[in-house]
Amino acid sequence: MSNIEEIAKQFVNGFFTGMSTNIQGLAAVYRPESVLTFESQKFEGAEAILGKLTSLPFKMSGHQLSTLDAQLASGDLLILVTGKLKVDEDENLINFVQNFKVSVTQGAGGEITGFVVKNDIFKLVY
C-alpha cells in the first residue's frame, strides 16, 4: 500500500457515505469476526453491528469529518477519524471520534478491490 492516507480516505469516504445514505450497504464491510464498540457497548459480527448501526439514537446524516490519521498495523490500516455530528434535532454539533482497523483487499495489479472492518470503536467526545 503506497499511500496509506489516500487509501484510508477512500475507505472513510465510502463508510460515511454509507452511514448517510445506505447503512444496510455497510454489511459488505463487516464479517462474523468484526467487532464494534459503540459508546462502550460491544457488538460482534456483521449482523449485530448492522443491527446497532440501523437503530442509532441520532442521525449520522448530519456528520462532518474533521481529521483523519492512518498507520499500517499488522498489514491492515489503523485509522482515527474525528468529526462532528448532529444529535437528534439539537442544533449544536457534538464531537465524535471513530477508530477502525481495516483490512484492504487488492487485485493483482495492486488496485483496491475492497475493505473489511475488523475493529471499529466509536465515541462521542464532550
Add this chain to the structure above:
Amino acid sequence: MSNIEEIAKQFVNGFFTGMSTNIQGLAAVYRPESVLTFESQKFEGAEAILGKLTSLPFKMSGHQLSTLDAQLASGDLLILVTGKLKVDEDENLINFVQNFKVSVTQGAGGEITGFVVKNDIFKLVY
C-alpha cells in the same frame, strides 16, 4: 488474555503515569518499528517518538482520563482513550483522544510481563 479491559487499563495507567512523571521511562514500551502520529505528524521508532514526547508544547501532567475502550486486534490490544488535558497555562481543559495498538507480553503462567506500543495516534479534539 481473559479480561482485555482490565489489561488495557493496566497499560493505560502505566502509560499516563509515565507521561506525568517519567517520560524517558516510556522508552521501554516503544521499539524501532513503533509509530506515533501526534497531531497528524508522524514519528517512527522509539528515539523519534521519545524526542517528540519530551518536547510537547503543553504539559501532560494536567491530564484527566475519561473513557477507555479495548478490543482484541491481530492478537494485540486496540485501545481508545478519551480525556482532557491542560494546555500551557490555560485554565480550560481540552479534550484529547489517544489510540494505541499494544502487544502484551505474558509469562508462562499467563501473567503480564510487559507492553510494547506498536501504533499510537494522539489527537486534540476541539
